[in-house]
Amino acid sequence: MRPGQGLPPPSRPRRRPELTLPMPQRDAAVAVPLPLPPTSTSSTPTPPSAGGNPLPTPSFSDLERVRRIGSGSGGTVWMVRHRPTGRIYALKVIWGNPEGSIRRQIYREIEILRTADNPFVVRCHGMYDHAGEIQILLEYLDGGSLEGRHISSERLLADVARQILTGLAYLHRQRIVHRDIKPSNLLINAARQVKIADFGVSRILAQTMDPCNSSVGTVAYMSPERINTDLNQGSYDGYAGDIWSFGLSILEFYLGRFPFGENLGRQGDWASLMVAICYSNPPEAPSTASREFRSFIACCLQKEPARRLTATQLLQHPFITQLQQPPLPPSSVTPSSSFHP
Structure with missing residues (x-):
């Protein structure tokens, strides 16, 4: 091997070393401490027993997609109908297939969201792990978001x-x-x-x-x-x-x-x-x-x-x-x- 071969090239000095804009990091200090859920391939996780005492999650097979109502960098949101009751929900389908600790972290935080019970917070009714995709069942609001609204009063x-x-x-x-x-x-x-x-x-x-x-x-x-x-x-x-x-x-x-x-x-x-x-x-x-x-x-x-x-x-x-x-x-x-x- 010739001298220097295989070594990384020397780094060039930054032109403006005083300008730094680090990306934000997750603040673990404010996370709610909950135990990790057990590993399972079930499409209907067991509802938590603490907090807001949420209702059982509707069966995934009973949900019928009506139309797509939004999409973004993280996934797509569908309007869905619960066939047995006719109730309308929003179903957020998260793109990608997170694995390992990321998936367990998402499970844990969704369990936290399911306990939230306040009239000014969108209710989370459950989660499905279907064909590797995480899908979250949410309360449906027919007026959409406030993005682009002008409230001058x-x-x-x-x-x-x-x-x-x-x-x-x-x-x-x-x-x-x-x-x-x-x-x-x-x-x-x-x-x-x-x-x-x-x-x-x-x-x-x-x-x-x-x-x-x-x-x-x-x-x-x-x-x-x-x-x-x-x-x-x-x-x-x-x-x-x-x-x-x-x-x-x-x-x-x-x-x-x-x-x-x-x-x-x-x-x-x-x-x-x-x-x-x-x-x-x-x-x-x-x-x-x-x-x-x-x-x-x-x-x-x-x-x-x-x-x-x-x-x-x-x-x-x-x-x-x-x-x-x-x-x-x-x-x-x-x-x-x-x-x-």
Whole structure:
């Protein structure tokens, strides 16, 4: 062997070594400690006996696919009908075939989701391991997500915010961190009931099966300290991170556009988007908004996580307590209703 043969080539020095944007890592400190489920090939896992005491999972063979209602980087969502009862569900089919510890981790977190019982959190009715694919049976909301909705009425926005905060406060009390609050994960039905969806499983898949996480739609709502671990002395509080994502989503509803810039990051330039989130000033509500709303947004979008109010504290903010309106009757709203006043 010639001298130097088989050795790795010398690394070239970085041009800008001071610029670092590490990808976020999973925060194990906020995971709910549960034992690993037993290995099984059954398509209907045994329901957990603690927490929300969920109902038995419907048999997979009794589900009939009606139509596809959504798809993303992690899988496809179908509207399905339970033949014996006629009840409608949403069935999320996760792409790929995770194995070993990843599959067991998904099992464990789905068991946690099944115990969640709150009117502002989408109910998880069970999981199927069918032909190697993980499929999750969820509550179906006929109004779809809030992605792309413009809610210019502060009174209506206060009611939407109240519902989301109530669901977040419940999850946080259960030591469950969502980590992916964004408009597309906030669903609504014809009665204008808003519920938090897609927590738990998606974040596992994004960080184990796709380490690069090229979807800027998720990165766009991450808090600064989650993107750049050099901020906040390297510590990350998942609960405070949820509040940042929530505040950014509420401000987006009000503005009718993404608060950091309508086109920033939308063409795949996620690095520019991450730099803007980490190093620019937090977005603010416009001067034309009420003092209560401007204060509310400022309480969410603080660069220092410790200065953000908790979900429980935000429920007592004047924007929520003074401006919220009672829910509208179902007859006055249709799934396709606009959120313009």
